[in-house]
Amino acid sequence: MIDHLRDKGLGxxxxxxxxxxxxxxxxxRRTRPKSARRLRDEELIPLVTAVWxxxxxxxxxxxxxxxLVRAGHVVARCTIExxxxxxxxxxxxxxxxxxxxIPEPAAPRPPDxxxxxxTAERPNQLWLADLTYIRTWSGWVYV
Numbered sequence: 001m002i003d004h005l006r007d008k009g010l011g012x013x014x015x016x017x018x019x020x021x022x023x024x025x026x027x028x029r030r031t032r033p034k035s036a037r038r039l040r041d042e043e044l045i046p047l048v049t050a051v052w053x054x055x056x057x058x059x060x061x062x063x064x065x066x067x068l069v070r071a072g073h074v075v076a077r078c079t080i081e082x083x084x085x086x087x088x089x090x091x092x093x094x095x096x097x098x099x100x101x102i103p104e105p106a107a108p109r110p111p112d113x114x115x116x117x118x119t120a121e122r123p124n125q126l127w128l129a130d131l132t133y134i135r136t137w138s139g140w141v142y143v
Contacts, residue, residue: 002015002016002019002026003030012026012027040079041079041083044073044075044079044080044083045083045087047068047071047073048064048068048080048083048084048087048089049087049089051064051067051068051071052064052084052089052091055067055091057089057091057092058091058092059091060084060090060091060092060093061077061080061081061084061090061091062077062091063091064080064084064091065077065079065080068080098135100133100140101133114126114128
């Protein structure tokens with residue numbers, strides 16, 4: 001961000017002053033080399049996206065590392081999960097995602113009678129309930 005503002009003609013010192021950041025911190029960060037993790041990520045990102053695209057965008061975080069290991073790349077599943085999350089890609093999910101409640105934006109909200117204070121000074125002073133949907137063999141139970 002500072003580089004972007006610097007390109008527009010603003011100095012580093014005024015921008016750092018507004019951000020409450022030391023200018024020496026900014027310059028140290030700029031000259032620091034990339035970490036080993038960042039270098040490895042830059043190496044893996046094209047491989048992950050290639051495997052994901054080759055699968056027809058169906059492989060998820062469980063199949064992508066298996067395909068990479070088959071191709072001869074040593075990679076951990078947690079690394080692939082993190083990279084896929086950063087890239088915003090995911091595999092196909094079997095079945096339907098169950099959506100239990102669809103809120104109506106125009107509907108009035110019930111008042112907050114406890115003002116977000118969920119503590120009580122004495123027993124039986126404050127009762128709260130949590131509506132939960134539980135799936136059973138015969139259908140959904142609203143508890």
